[in-house]
Amino acid sequence: SFQTFYLFWQPWVWSAGGRFYSPDHTRFLLNSPASLEGLQFYLDLRYRHRVAPTPEEAQDRGAFTMFLNGQTAMIVDGRWRVPTLKARAKFDFDVVPFPRGKAGSIVDIDGSGWVMAAGTKNPEAAWKLLSFLAGPEASRIFTKTGLIIPARGVDVKNVDKSIQSLKDFFVPPPPKNQQYFLTVNRTARPTETFERWNEALQLINKALEPVWQGRADLKAALDGVAPQVEKILAEVQAERKRR
Template sequence: MGQSLQKFKDATKRLSKQTLGLAALGLIVAGLVGCQTRPTARSVQIQLSTWGSAQEVAVLKSLLRDFERSHPQIRVQLLHIPENYYQKLHILVAGDMAPDVIFTNSLSFPIYASQGIFRDLRPYLAPGAKNTGASDENSDRVSNGPSEALSEAQFYPQALKAFRWRLPNGQRILGALPRDISNVVIFYNRDLFRQAGLAEPRAGWTWEQFREIADRLTVDANNDGDPDQFGVSFYSTPPLFWLPFVWSAGGDLFSPDLRRFTLNQAKAVEGLRFYADLRHKWHVAPKKVESGGTSMSQLFLQQKVAMLVSGRWSVPVFREQAKFRWDVVPLPVGPSGQSRVGIDASGYAIAAKSQHPTESFALIRYLLSREAVRTVTESGLIVPARPDVATSAAFLSPHQAPAHGQAFLDVIPEGVPTHTPPRWNEVAEELGLALEPVWDGQQDPAMAMAAVKPKLDALLEVSP
């Protein structure tokens, strides 16, 4: 691990020692403000780093207070980093000040896992903790509590897969345990569908049906050539919005071993072209100049976009602000015969250098207990990575929109677990630059991907 960690530190040399010290010190001071109680002479203090909105952090702080009450020998120092989370985490790790418990997502996980920075959590798991994968009629009244044992069986396997990694020495680790899953569905305005005389979409609809519906929902009321209402949203970044079209066409971003860039292959190009054509050939999605500085979510709330590709994070805002009826449906089925979306996971890891791994796992076990995950789920922000919570009323919320929240769960079995290379940040930057002219309608995706392939293959080849 020594050489790997040194490489990681070398990557931060552009940060001066003074900047490193001040930045890290600033984070520690900020974290002290978040301490729940002062440590006693007999207690152990551990640090937990996380990002999150004010609403999410308020829920977390309440859980930490409950944890400390039930574990009086452990005190938790919360390091809330709301912006530039991984940039600041990088600084802490490089300065040998990594928090004991680190909230991470599967997209950035390989950057740290490949350097041996996360501890393998499998030794802490119980081999046979019970999980049926579904809730029973009493599941919402049962509390497994802080002493609940955790096993891999209690989580969606797709979420776990996103946190598995093979180290350079051949060791396989489970570097984090998932709290939630981020996937995308299509939010749609039920009132605009009714006004257009359209039946509401259902799972199993095809690309062609989707395109035709988007065309019907694109309206130029004053016939000036500029639509006043668009059928569907358009995001050029991040990839989670356009990759479903690649996967549903039968293509992929990388080879299974992450050593080759495959977005230049025919099926992948078909997915890219279909997505770009929504904007430039069929004009059912807004171009950059037509959306201006307004986000797609805001356009949806303003009823200027009838269908929005988004995730569970949009639900609380829409419940509060939408002045129309809305629901969700899985993305349409592509040429592959499937509708496939990414399965990004967020969860908790323990730093390999933590001096308190046992206490750190006690915290993770508490935060991932059914009771704690249910509490976070009830905020409406997440798709829980525990099936027993996901299939309960805490998530499905039968008396609140969306009526078909089950769609978030139905896409999981065929979903694609996030699996990125250690140099993902560099790959993503180069890929984004190569796709800009495609999204702007200035270059065919086949040409753009063929041109960038050598550069991306080189980045993948030198990944540790």
């Protein structure tokens, strides 16, 4: 399958040794050689090797829909797809590690966060709810849906022990190799965000849209958007210094 949402193409960047920005958020690096290598490999799956559907072949059908309908053989996706696959897939399915690049096999991992507003009029009630949502009972409820892996009780150095300790949480197979959802924590990383992340991402998405459609050059598109993104990064740095 071929997906243009950043969560699904940034692992190709990371695994090739690239990244969105420098660690201090001062430089745009999506147009660096390593990042370009990862993105070009991903593009080549569609336009060079012809193993991923083109826009014309996809015909606005979502990548997951095509996989579920048996129109593609593989998909890069998250644990949250397991319940739907178990309920609707008319074929056997399993999970395997993300393809390994020069920097390894690196995928995105993020948590579900709960926030208590600083100006809430009911701090005691808000704290009570927050405490429940962050506690073991809520984790058990969420995990039994099969959508997530709990943050509690996971020891990435001893997966067998973790699976045993999570027996009340872990949904039975398929997928057969679902222990991968635990071991992936060893190399996975969260999305690189900062104060104006969404604004920068919108610019990047706009620049990449014609690239995904095969109508623009990858490097030229990212070189073109780099000054706009770096302007945002510079403004963020200036704002941080004023705090």
